[in-house]
Amino acid sequence: MSAQSAERARDILLRPFALGSLALPNRVVMAPMTRECSPDGVPGNDVAQYYARRAAGGVGLIITEGTYVGHASAGTSARVPRFHGDEALAGWSAVADEVHRAGGRIVPQLWHVGMDRAAGAPPVPGAPRIGPSGTPLDDSPPGTSMTRTDIDDVIGAFAAGASAAEALGFDGVEIHGAHGYLIDQFLWAHTNRRTDAYGGDTASRTRFAADVVRACREAVSEDFPILFRMSQWKMHHYQAKIAETPQELEIILGLLADAGVDAFHCSTRRFHLTEFEGSGLNLAGWAKKLSGKPAISVGSVGLDNEFLQVFQGQQGSVTGIDGLLDRMERDEFDLAAVGRALLGDPDWLAKVLSDRSDELKPFHVGLLGTLH
Numbered sequence: 001m002s003a004q005s006a007e008r009a010r011d012i013l014l015r016p017f018a019l020g021s022l023a024l025p026n027r028v029v030m031a032p033m034t035r036e037c038s039p040d041g042v043p044g045n046d047v048a049q050y051y052a053r054r055a056a057g058g059v060g061l062i063i064t065e066g067t068y069v070g071h072a073s074a075g076t077s078a079r080v081p082r083f084h085g086d087e088a089l090a091g092w093s094a095v096a097d098e099v100h101r102a103g104g105r106i107v108p109q110l111w112h113v114g115m116d117r118a119a120g121a122p123p124v125p126g127a128p129r130i131g132p133s134g135t136p137l138d139d140s141p142p143g144t145s146m147t148r149t150d151i152d153d154v155i156g157a158f159a160a161g162a163s164a165a166e167a168l169g170f171d172g173v174e175i176h177g178a179h180g181y182l183i184d185q186f187l188w189a190h191t192n193r194r195t196d197a198y199g200g201d202t203a204s205r206t207r208f209a210a211d212v213v214r215a216c217r218e219a220v221s222e223d224f225p226i227l228f229r230m231s232q233w234k235m236h237h238y239q240a241k242i243a244e245t246p247q248e249l250e251i252i253l254g255l256l257a258d259a260g261v262d263a264f265h266c267s268t269r270r271f272h273l274t275e276f277e278g279s280g281l282n283l284a285g286w287a288k289k290l291s292g293k294p295a296i297s298v299g300s301v302g303l304d305n306e307f308l309q310v311f312q313g314q315q316g317s318v319t320g321i322d323g324l325l326d327r328m329e330r331d332e333f334d335l336a337a338v339g340r341a342l343l344g345d346p347d348w349l350a351k352v353l354s355d356r357s358d359e360l361k362p363f364h365v366g367l368l369g370t371l372h
Contacts, residue, residue: 055104
């Protein structure tokens, strides 16, 4: 990156942005990334310092790794943090405090894995694998179709998590509705085969997600921001779509916006890929256009490969961000989330803005056990 490119990056990325009560100094977000570094689901001081270092590096907003809501079937690992229970919430309070002391802003991501849960897995080994229809995403055995009581319990768990986030001093909350996990399983026709009010056409499949958002909105202050993470692709189905057309996407977005979503966080494997034929917009661009709400784009920012290739042993190389800046300059979307580049280098943003791209480090999977 040349000095001229660094100057352009400063001009575009250092614009402040407001979302409800959340005032951001710039347009760069740390994307949520699971690390499984919280034994028994409790984040410790190492987790607090991990996020504080990214805040000190100048990132405008940090979205935490996915955290399990308070429902027995929500998780599938004892080392993923939870967002319920006194001990875990005390740990998250310390995380928020450390990030704020470092000058940052932070929101937790609330998560329920649904049918992605492995049978017998912790943190609650005896909990069933549940989903809208018990339909697995892969070749694993079928699970349990959720009853209305199950649905109400999960909605309540998300709302409790949102309420706790505000009480602990977080700056907002993100609902994980992407990548084939529970909320996304309701949105996707392949896994949602219900015949009641929560299944059927696009609007009906969106009802569960909208009910979760609405319950969270009712549990927090009016200006407390609610982000919603969404995707077309799933962990086991990379070509999947919850919306085959812009018209279907508009139905989903409209219902979620009406329920209380303040911004859409649109996950793609590569941010520069267009979403629908006949338009150069990516998923975040379409979300902003169709909903009128702010949008966050994410997917291989600063690296020349996407994250699944990394886990197959293909180490990526550092790239420039001119393509990202082009899209942000024309306001296709409002914020850019950075994942692996920030995992490997807490000072990624500072280096990009100060023409120190020669110091940027490529991320490789071997770093996962040593990240700090």
